[in-house]
């Protein structure tokens with residue numbers, strides 16, 4: 001058992017104070033351990049990317065009956081309005097495998113998908129309250145239609161998530177130190193991790209403990225590491241979330257032999273407001289996102305389309321669409337809607353200022369795009385739109401074909417003014433490369449052995465996501481493996 005300068009003694013240290021860290025701390029606390037959470041940010045900025053998030057959790061359920069225990073606040077009669085296709089662990093797995101092109105660890109994905117629902121029930125027991133998500137769903141007085149797997153988000157989104165988790169942390173008597181940046185891992189002569197080095201406003205300290213859980217995020221807020229790993233153009237990209245995820249604990253883990261795994265040149269990046277700040281702002285949280293593009297056509301600064309906007313459900317394409325925008329001239333793009341679709345825009349678009357025009361030529365002038373090219377692009381696309389029934393609530397197979405790129409769903413002509421346009425840039429959310437954990441959340445070394453005393457969860461871990469990602473899986477991954485990491489770190493402490 002370790003001790004700190006203040007004299008308190010701890011069994012388990014958790015590094016970070018986002019969703020992954022706090023679920024790990026709560027799990028270790030429930031297992032009877034004395035836990036210390038070390039958070040680099042000051043208290044006012046605590047909570048990492050999790051606090052910026054939309055609070056959406058993707059989880060598996062056989063039927064609506066599985067969702068009911070998570071929403072005790074919903075009146076029995078109101079469940080009749082809920083339409084959510086069954087989303088089994090196998091279907092969740094299928095989405096993860098498809099988006100990651102089959103490259104992820106199937107053992108880790110099995111745990112993520114199978115433990116998603118039990119972990120949602122556990123979090124509800126911790127005091128988390130849930131709401132229906134508006135994301136990729138269509139709500140009316142008659143029905144609430146959800147995209148499979150994405151039904152619930154935390155009440156008040158990421159801000160609510162962190163508030164609920166801290167309420168539980170305080171209720172459990174778990175200590176939290178702020179402005180406590182972990183700068184090193186302590187190892188004994190056997191290589192066991194037995195605490196951390198930490199820098200606080202009071203100076204440098206060493207805090208021993210029986211086990212350490214790393215839950216300190218990825219390297220998305222570190223321009224040097226972005227350039228080094230993600231490549232050209234990424235150093236200048238906008239950061240959607242916290243400024244504190246700068247990857248130093250990831251490097252520390254690698255330095256003591258943790259195995260680097262996953263897609264080190266890959267990251268989650270989405271279309272965001274072209275005027276969004278360079279780093280996440282807690283007054284805006286996730287509201288700079290611009291995800292209604294499946295109902296638009298997107299053009300670049302040359303006036304040309306560059307992606308299939310309707311390739312799949314929005315929740316299965318948005319995380320790779322930021323990269324597609326970054327690859328365009330000037331790293332900018334324009335989402336064009338007309339009167340037929342503008343009512344479908346997510347509420348978050350209200351944080352931006354659209355450019356509106358009554359003809360495509362006027363639009364081109366206002367956007368400083370080559371008018372002939374834009375008129376040609378829209379005309380060619382409109383001519384390629386096939387007959388069919390437009391249905392924004394599911395993949396409708398209404399296509400534009402014979403045009404490059406095609407549009408596989410939701411292809412309506414762009415011909416009914418006024419035309420409403422939102423300029424978008426690429427915003428990085430989190431990085432995919434990380435350290436190897438096993439299904440017990442133990443950190444694995446380059447010789448495939450567990451590093452004794454070291455556990456990890458959340459963004460710092462790799463081998464979950466490659467190329468792309470199904471929306472709502474980041475928070476779920478952090479909580480599933482946070483719960484496991486906390487329990488196992490506690491068990492290791494008690495076994496000593």
Ligand SMILES: Cc1cc2nc3c(=O)[nH]c(=O)nc-3n(C[C@H](O)[C@H](O)[C@H](O)COP(=O)(O)OP(=O)(O)OC[C@H]3O[C@@H](n4cnc5c(N)ncnc54)[C@H](O)[C@@H]3O)c2cc1C
Pocket residue numbers: 015016017018019020021038039040041046047048049050051052053054055056057058180181182183215216217218240241242244245246247248249285286429430457458459460471472473474475476478
């Ligand atoms: C705008 C936005 C919206 C999102 N929306 C969703 C969503 O709706 N659903 C979803 O599933 N995912 C979403 N994500 C992704 C999701 O937020 C992340 O995958 C998830 O929050 C990561 O959790 P984490 O606990 O691993 O990291 P974080 O929540 O980022 O926590 C990392 C913590 O580590 C701390 N830290 C870093 N370095 C140190 C150090 N050296 N010492 C001590 N502490 C340190 C940080 O201060 C921070 O508290 C979103 C992300 C963003 C940015």
